[in-house]
Amino acid sequence: MEVVIIERVILHSDCNSFYASVECLHHPEIRNKPVAVGGDVEQRHGIILAKNQLAKKYNIKTGEALWQAKRKCPELVILPPNYHLYMRFSKLARQIYLDYTDQVEPFGLDECWLDVTGSAVRGDGLTIAKEISARIKYELGITVSIGVSWNKIFAKLGSDYKKPDAITEITRQNFKEIVWPLPAGDLLYVGYSTQRRLNSMGIHTVGQLANMPQNILHSNFGKWGDILFCFANGMDTTPVAKFDNSPTVKSIGNSTTAPRDLLNDEDVKIVLLVLADSVARRLREQGFKGRTVCISVRDNDLFCFTRQHTMKQYTNITSEIAKSGLQLFYKHYRWNKPIRSIGISVTDLVSDCVPAQTDLYCDERSRERKERLDAATDWLKSRFGTYAVQPAVLLADRRLSGFDPKKDHTIHPVGYF
């Protein structure tokens, strides 16, 4: 019997300067000016979140401070973010993608992979990409860059290759000319430190990475070495996930940049309690318990680290999550510098109806009391708002505790695996 292997056809669609494009659509008067979307300076979230093509010409970078951007381009128009609007446009774009396939896998708000292997009735990959690009422009008034290839990694490189409003097809015939000269850092999951380690091995381009013997990469990077080798050679076989409005939750977390630097344990306690309360309430609301608590800390030099701790038992009790987060912090932070931002998340999730194994040295009755307390405060908060009932320590500095991560939290970061 003859076996026919059908080559996959995968698109990666990336909305160009997404936030800025949506803003420009809604403000015709600023369309031919350099425009950026920036956070709130008062709240110390004053960085550039997105910029349009004109602003790019002034070398304005995502993540730089608003004052730096203004210095490069004094006439820069900076608008506050409007996440409701961006989510609406993200949803509208996904609805268009879903007309072509049910395998639509979002990667953040503005990017999606599509597997259109089975959509041949609508034409080949390039034809579908052209149709999608035209529809997004006509129906949403923004532009996309689309990469077409046989695997997700090259499709993504294709959408980055030419911007804005472009389509790049990477085939088995042309990938050595298009992909291999690119810097290795363009590959998904090659971040700053991996790139530095690759450079020290004499690997600067994707092509050099692809031609490196796999065992050498493996001995340097472990299983990540094998993954990078596959990525660079177009051997990635990760499927495009089926579109599902409620993707599998792997972790629940909140973080914040405080309105002022945190100077001591008491400050951190206030902020972590607010964050842990939001995380625990979200766990309970979505019917999860978790076992691993992870904190991330960024000092005012922007140096960042994370630490995690796995508990004996699965929990969604506010006080247990907060306590575990605080213990982690006390154990690992030596107060060399004040802290700018802090976050806490819970991973290793299970459904909250999974039976739990108790142990002899744990006061299960007191845990049940805490669960009842949480249920009571949840009810109060859902009726009268987040601030209806709080630990007294939060009243010590209302500026620090006066934020509602549960309500304000809207954009969820995603990972590839």
Place this chain on the structure above:
Amino acid sequence: MPVYKKYVDMIVQYTEDGKIIPLAVRWAPGEIFEIDRVTDIRPCASLKAGGAGIRYTCEIKGREKYIWLEESRWFVEAKDHTINAG
């Protein structure tokens, strides 16, 4: 002439199978125009007014006009605060 986005009051019919049919548009207080016919319905952006939604191509007094349904509000591309439907 500069065009701006003007939100308008609408009279619409919700049919039993869930369709929305615009019947009349109120351009200004006291100025209600009947929509004679809807000739086209499609998702579309308005670059001139600045928005996107479902665009209804409507015939009003023999003229073709676009009216957008953006989430739960309706808007038109209005020219310089004057009424231009008739």
